[in-house]
Amino acid sequence: MTHPTLTLALAAALATGAAAQPVTLDIQPSQSSIDVEATLIAIIGDRTDTASTSVSGTIEIELDDYGTPASISIQDFVIVLDNDITLNFSYGFLGSASATLSNAMAMYAAPGTPAGPVSVQADAFEFLAVPTVLAGSATADYSFLGVGSDSVVLNLADQGVIDAPISGSVTSDGQFVTVSGAFAIDTTQVAVPDVADIRLVGTASFVAIGDAPQPGGCNPADLEPPFGVLDLMDIQTFVDAFVLGIPTADLVEPFGVYDLADLQAFINAFLAGCP
Numbered sequence: 001m002t003h004p005t006l007t008l009a010l011a012a013a014l015a016t017g018a019a020a021q022p023v024t025l026d027i028q029p030s031q032s033s034i035d036v037e038a039t040l041i042a043i044i045g046d047r048t049d050t051a052s053t054s055v056s057g058t059i060e061i062e063l064d065d066y067g068t069p070a071s072i073s074i075q076d077f078v079i080v081l082d083n084d085i086t087l088n089f090s091y092g093f094l095g096s097a098s099a100t101l102s103n104a105m106a107m108y109a110a111p112g113t114p115a116g117p118v119s120v121q122a123d124a125f126e127f128l129a130v131p132t133v134l135a136g137s138a139t140a141d142y143s144f145l146g147v148g149s150d151s152v153v154l155n156l157a158d159q160g161v162i163d164a165p166i167s168g169s170v171t172s173d174g175q176f177v178t179v180s181g182a183f184a185i186d187t188t189q190v191a192v193p194d195v196a197d198i199r200l201v202g203t204a205s206f207v208a209i210g211d212a213p214q215p216g217g218c219n220p221a222d223l224e225p226p227f228g229v230l231d232l233m234d235i236q237t238f239v240d241a242f243v244l245g246i247p248t249a250d251l252v253e254p255f256g257v258y259d260l261a262d263l264q265a266f267i268n269a270f271l272a273g274c275p
Contacts, residue, residue, distance in 0.1 A: 022062045022075045023177055025208035029054040029082055032206035038087040040097055041188075042196035044144065047089035047097075054082045057105070059179065059208050062114065066212040067174045072125050073116035074166070079183060079204055080105040081136075095144035099191070099198055101156075104136035106185060106204075109161045123171055129163035132185065140191045140198065152192055159187050172212050179208045218274035220251050221266050228274050238266050 032055045039048045059077040063069035081104040089097045108115075109131035118125050134156035143149035168181025183204040191198040217227050223241075224233040241249035242258055249258060251265040 021213050022060050023066075023210050023213055024058050024060045025177060025179055025210035027055060027057045027059065027079065027206045027208045029056045032056070032204070032208075034079075034081060034202050034204035036085060036087070036101070037201045038099055039199040039201075040089040040099070040191065040196055041199060042089075042091075042097070042144070043147075043194075044091055044094050047091065049087040049089060051085040051087055053085055055204055055206060056080050056082055059181075059206075061170070061177070061179065062117075063120075063170065063172060063177070064117065066172045066177065069120045069170060069172055071117040072120050072170055073114040073118075074108065074127065074130060075114050076111040077108045078105060079107075079206065091144070093145065095142065095147070095149075097140065097142035097144075097191075097196070099141075100139045102137050102139065104134070104138075104156060106132050106134055106164070106183070106202075109133045120170055123169040124167075125170060126165070126167040128165055130166050131161050132164040133157060133161055134159050134185070134187070138189075138191075138198065138200075140196075142192060142196070144195070147195060150192070154189055154191065154198075156189075159189060162187055175212055177210050177212050179206075181206055181208070219269045219272065221269035221272075222274060223248060230270050230273060234270065 033052055034055050035050065035052045037048060037050045039046055057078040057080045060075040062073045062075055064071045081101065084100060084102045086098055086100045115127055115130045118127055136156045138154040138156060140152045140154060162185060164183060164185050166181055166183050168179060170177070170179045183206065185200065185202045188197055188199040217223060221230055221234055221238070222228070223237040238249055242262065245258055249262055250256065251262045
């Protein structure tokens with residue numbers, strides 16, 4: 001529905017994108033996984049096994065521009081292994097061992113202190129070292145000839161803060177943000193004192209998607225995109241809302257009444273323009 005346009009002097013302003021602010025992206029388990037390679041470094045030799053599982057979680061990032069990003073920072077992340085994984089190490093007649101990772105996850109070690117920003121070039125970015133902590137447990141069961149057998153539970157958090165590289169690509173069309181990345185860890189922990197250490201090397205490939213922050217109007221008269229510009233679209237939206245009794249046009253008291261005071265408030269805001 002259209003109505004006669006109000007006669008107003010249009011304020012000149014520049015169009016601006018959404019202000020830089022963090023966004024939280026959901027890691028897509030169907031497109032995300034981690035490959036874990038574990039090496040048991042024992043007094044009777046080294047053995048390696050591999051396993052994989054899907055991962056889920058979130059990553060919080062901030063782009064300088066959600067239309068054409070030129071830089072990215074990491075605010076927080078949690079990458080969760082969706083399933084427990086078991087790795088087996090055979091030494092033949094000398095014995096065997098296994099390690100089961102339970103409730104394992106990797107988390108950003110410094111939430112509130114961003115990593116970066118780093119540049120985005122042709123959608124690609126790279127963080128060389130992101131402070132990371134692990135959580136969860138590793139249960140090591142072993143039976144070795146001449147050593148004996150036992151079961152030991154390791155706390156992955158005992159690794160402390162490790163530096164993990166994160167690289168990938170980021171795209172944003174102003175509505176949705178997608179990060180496709182790779183996250184790597186490499187850490188060694190004592191499994192059985194004086195008997196064996198365990199080295200864990202993990203590479204997670206993930207796809208995370210979320211909504212881009214949307215710009216808001218610069219004042220009560222800035223009702224339609226492009227926000228930051230006051231134009232005929234804003235006028236038409238106000239007139240339609242005023243005639244139809246839609247709260248968008250109910251700008252001042254008495255609320256619930258659409259009168260000249262609302263018209264004057266819109267006119268004043270429109271003429272004031274955007275900063």
